[in-house]
Amino acid sequence: MGLASRKQEKLRIGILGTSRSTHVQLLAAALQSLKAEVVLISPTRLTVHIPGPLAVEAMPGSEPGLETLNALLVRSLPGGSLEQVIYRVDVLRRLENLGLTVINRPAVLEKTVDKFYTSALLADAGLPVPRTLVTEQFTRALETVKELGAVVVKPLFGSRGQGMVLVDNLDVAYRVFRALELGRYIYYLQQFLPHANEDFRLLVVGKEVVCAMRRRGNSWKTNIACGAVPEHVNPDPALSRLALKTAEVLGADYLGVDILICNNQPYILEANGIPGWSGLQSVAPVDIARVIAGYAVDKCLEKEKMGYSRSRRVSKWS
Numbered sequence: 001m002g003l004a005s006r007k008q009e010k011l012r013i014g015i016l017g018t019s020r021s022t023h024v025q026l027l028a029a030a031l032q033s034l035k036a037e038v039v040l041i042s043p044t045r046l047t048v049h050i051p052g053p054l055a056v057e058a059m060p061g062s063e064p065g066l067e068t069l070n071a072l073l074v075r076s077l078p079g080g081s082l083e084q085v086i087y088r089v090d091v092l093r094r095l096e097n098l099g100l101t102v103i104n105r106p107a108v109l110e111k112t113v114d115k116f117y118t119s120a121l122l123a124d125a126g127l128p129v130p131r132t133l134v135t136e137q138f139t140r141a142l143e144t145v146k147e148l149g150a151v152v153v154k155p156l157f158g159s160r161g162q163g164m165v166l167v168d169n170l171d172v173a174y175r176v177f178r179a180l181e182l183g184r185y186i187y188y189l190q191q192f193l194p195h196a197n198e199d200f201r202l203l204v205v206g207k208e209v210v211c212a213m214r215r216r217g218n219s220w221k222t223n224i225a226c227g228a229v230p231e232h233v234n235p236d237p238a239l240s241r242l243a244l245k246t247a248e249v250l251g252a253d254y255l256g257v258d259i260l261i262c263n264n265q266p267y268i269l270e271a272n273g274i275p276g277w278s279g280l281q282s283v284a285p286v287d288i289a290r291v292i293a294g295y296a297v298d299k300c301l302e303k304e305k306m307g308y309s310r311s312r313r314v315s316k317w318s
Helices: 022-033 082-097 106-113 115-124 138-148 170-182 237-250 288-305 310-317
Strands: 012-016 037-041 071-074 101-103 132-135 151-153 165-167 187-191 198-205 208-216 229-232 254-262 265-272
Touching: 012 022, 012 288, 022 037, 022 288, 071 082, 071 288, 082 101, 082 106, 101 288, 106 115, 106 237, 115 132, 115 237, 115 265, 132 138, 138 151, 138 170, 138 187, 165 170, 198 237, 198 288, 208 237, 208 288, 237 254, 237 265
Parallel strands: 012 037, 012 071, 071 101
Antiparallel strands: 132 187, 151 165, 151 187, 198 208, 198 254, 208 229, 254 265
16 A cells, blocks of 8 residues: 555645646646645746745745645746746756755756757666767768768657658758758757667656557657557566666656667667656556656655655745
8 A cells, every 4th residue: 555545644746837738637636636735836937035934936925935845746847048948947956955855856857858968878877779979060960871871860859759850861961951050959860770660658657667558650750749559568578677777867756768679679769757648548557647646645755754844844944
């Protein structure tokens, strides 16, 4: 029996995101079913006071401050200017420093929002990733197409397969890379790996792979948003170990891990620190929002059990 099923003082858990998001709504309902009080927080309305007993507020005059929550689930970090993006992550760091449990931690979000950073960390840990070249140099990018024959050009920041282009022709590469150069983009190029138009998404929560799916596409893109069809699978133990190791390396509480098989060799394509699960839920035998909510509640109760109460946290920092 998990801690979430025990009687406890009502927990206050925030969700950072928009109330219009289906994932936010599902998480809110799941948390409420576990008797937690849910606080919805817009990521664009955070205000920080330095110093002061009210350290971070979600809107003018809100009381108490967000640091008095038991936990904060991050479901959205919207794009914006460089200052806006850095500020929002810094606010999460501020909350973490004040003692708040943030899921996923800001360090994890920084690692997973940037495909280059993710791939480098996984490769450095000895995990299999596709051959990748990252550069700002137009000529070096062209040389990579000559060397590898076919590459997938990806935006450093992006999801759902949007903006990915398969380039296997030097003339096409020239036009694509010139366009990227005009926009001052980074060239993030991964060797194209034949994969029968399918790959796997595994969802890790805590130290467990809670569900997985095979995604079958009509083209080399296997994202559900690009028309791929999900199919529930019980993943091969080797794939589960890879997903769990990925989460361990990145320090994630929960993580979506995409793995492709080429010539019987698995490769980790991406790791998502704010994973969506609509496609996976359509075939999964578990209630994903309930699993994540239960994990968050259990983590809060473990922390309270260790004596780190909200009252102690506030008195320490006020």
